[in-house]
Structures are given as C-alpha cells and as structure tokens.
Amino acid sequence: MKVHLFYSTLPKEQIDLEVFENVVDFLQQSKGPIQFAAGMLDYRQEMPAFSMHSQCNSVEVKIHSISLNKKLALPKQKGKIRTWFSAEKFQTQKGKITEPEPEPSPDFPKREAYMPWDYFFDQCRRFREMNSVPDQDHVFLLSNMGNDKNWFGSIGPSGRDYFIHTANWDYFFKNADEQFPISYEVVVWLLRHLMFGDRETMLNGIHSKPKGCANDFCQNKEEIQLKMRTADVCQLCMDKL
Numbered sequence: 001m002k003v004h005l006f007y008s009t010l011p012k013e014q015i016d017l018e019v020f021e022n023v024v025d026f027l028q029q030s031k032g033p034i035q036f037a038a039g040m041l042d043y044r045q046e047m048p049a050f051s052m053h054s055q056c057n058s059v060e061v062k063i064h065s066i067s068l069n070k071k072l073a074l075p076k077q078k079g080k081i082r083t084w085f086s087a088e089k090f091q092t093q094k095g096k097i098t099e100p101e102p103e104p105s106p107d108f109p110k111r112e113a114y115m116p117w118d119y120f121f122d123q124c125r126r127f128r129e130m131n132s133v134p135d136q137d138h139v140f141l142l143s144n145m146g147n148d149k150n151w152f153g154s155i156g157p158s159g160r161d162y163f164i165h166t167a168n169w170d171y172f173f174k175n176a177d178e179q180f181p182i183s184y185e186v187v188v189w190l191l192r193h194l195m196f197g198d199r200e201t202m203l204n205g206i207h208s209k210p211k212g213c214a215n216d217f218c219q220n221k222e223e224i225q226l227k228m229r230t231a232d233v234c235q236l237c238m239d240k241l
Contacts, residue, residue, distance in 0.1 A: 003027075003138045003190065006039040006127050012113050013145040015166045020142060022179040027186065034190065041127055106171055114146035120163035121156035128161075135160070138193070140186055142166050152224065153185050155192070159199045162189050172224050184228055188214045191233075195240050205240070213237055 005024055007015045020038070027036040084090040124139045133139060141163040147154070153164040164185045169178040191214060196202035210216045210223045212230035215237050233241070 001033055001138065001190075002035045002037065002134075003140065003186070004037050004039055004127070004131070004133055005140050005142060005186070006041060007142050008041045008043065008123060010041075010043050013143050015142050015144050019166065019178055019182070022177075023142065023182050023186070026179055026183050039127065039131060041123060041130070112146045112167075114148055114150075116148045117154060117156075117163075120145075120147065121158075121161050124156060124161035124163070138162070138190065140164060140189075142182065150221075152218070152221070153189060155189060155199050155202065157199060159193065159202075162186075164189075172222065173228075181224075181228060191241075195237065207234075 005020075005027070007017075007020050024036060024038045120141050120143065123141050123143075127133065127139055127141070135158075138160045139162070141161075143163055143165065144167040145165075146167070147163070147165060151165070153162060155162050164182055166178065166182050169176065169181050173181060192202045192205075195215075196205055206215050206217045207213060208217050208219065210218065210226055211234045212226050212232055213234035214227065214232070215234070216223060216227045218224045218227060
C-alpha cells in the first residue's frame with residue numbers, strides 16, 4: 001500500500017514545512033507494508049475569498065501520574081461482597097471530589113477561514129493528475145485550512161482521498177508536538193479503510209459515544225484527548241478487523 005502525503009502552497013492553507021517534514025519522517029520510520037511518500041501542490045495564484053466561522057471552546061485536561069519505587073505488602077483486610085439490584089446503582093460512583101480550577105482557555109470568539117469538503121477532495125484529484133498517482137494509492141492533503149463541518153479530517157467519495165486539518169492542535173494537547181496527532185489521524189483513516197468496505201459504511205461505523213477507541217467520532221472535539229491517550233482499538237472494532 002502506497003500513501004502520498006502532500007500540502008498546498010496556497011495562503012492560509014499551507015502547513016508549516018517543518019511540521020510536514022516531521023510527520024513524513026515519523027511515518028516513514030515504520031517498517032511495514034505501507035510506504036509513505038511526500039509531495040506538494042505548488043500554486044501560483046491568489047487564494048479566493050474565505051468564509052469565517054467560530055470554533056467551540058476547549059478546556060485543557062491535566063493527567064497526574066504516581067510511580068511507586070518500593071514493593072508494597074498485600075493488605076490483610078478481606079474484601080466484602082455486595083449485590084447490585086439495578087444498573088443505575090451499579091453505574092453511580094459515591095463520594096465527592098474537589099475540582100481543580102480550570103486553566104484559562106484561548107480567547108474566543110475565534111475567527112477561522114474554512115472551505116467545504118469537496119474543495120479538499122478536488123485538491124486530492126489535482127495532485128493525482130499532476131503526479132500520475134495510481135487509483136489504488138491513497139492520497140492525504142495536510143492543510144491548515146478549516147472545513148465546513150469542523151472535523152479533524154475526513155475521507156472522500158473515492159474511498160482513497162483524505163484531508164487532515166493540521167491547525168489548532170494546541171487547544172487540545174497543550175505543548176504537544178503537533179506531528180504526533182497529525183500522524184495519528186493519518187494512520188486511523190488508513191485503519192478504517194482496512195476495516196470497512198466503503199466510505200458510507202466507514203462513516204456509519206464510527207462510534208458516536210466515545211470509548212477511548214480509534215474509531216471514536218469525537219463530536220465534542222475535546223474527546224480527542226481520551227481517544228489519543230488510550231491509543232486503543234475497542235473489542236468491537238477488533239472483531240471487524
């Protein structure tokens with residue numbers, strides 16, 4: 001399987017070249033049946049007028065970890081047995097916790113240029129034509145341009161053309177190197193291609209309720225934090241694979 005990653009040189013759309021190179025280099029380090037190649041669409045024209053929309057707020061989440069350096073003795077107390085008579089009681093946690101003060105979120109409203117999905121898939125088609133890319137190869141446009149559905153990325157009607165939105169990752173992963181979430185999105189869309197027979201089945205097979213699985217939809221975009229930190233595939237999706 002050959003995968004072509006490319007970017008556009010159009011204004012307000014071009015990904016930072018260092019980030020692009022890091023993504024390509026990171027994915028090429030994986031030794032396996034998938035071959036990653038890099039390219040670009042070098043335009044010599046002005047970008048058309050942009051539409052604008054606002055992006056929803058994001059709250060940062062901190063993860064605290066504790067490591068134990070000494071081996072602990074097993075507790076002497078025996079556990080007790082209880083019986084659950086309803087799902088409601090089984091699912092209800094007891095006690096209270098003190099919520100920490102949230103960190104300041106980015107300034108809103110935020111204005112962002114965006115284009116419809118067809119625009120991105122048309123660029124994939126142009127890239128294929130200019131570089132004589134075979135139909136069976138996969139093509140990914142990595143673009144800083146927002147999209148009208150505000151998705152992290154999506155797949156085109158052909159089932160082998162994709163776009164990944166490469167901007168705004170700092171709102172979801174503070175101080176993280178953006179090459180990693182971008183690379184993750186590329187790999188997850190390839191995984192879905194292997195799991196499902198066509199684009200419609202693929203989009204219908206994504207989890208609307210987050211499970212910490214690669215196929216979580218993340219309608220609330222903050223849920224991407226759970227999805228990427230678990231780095232997991234749920235049992236239902238494993239069965240499909």
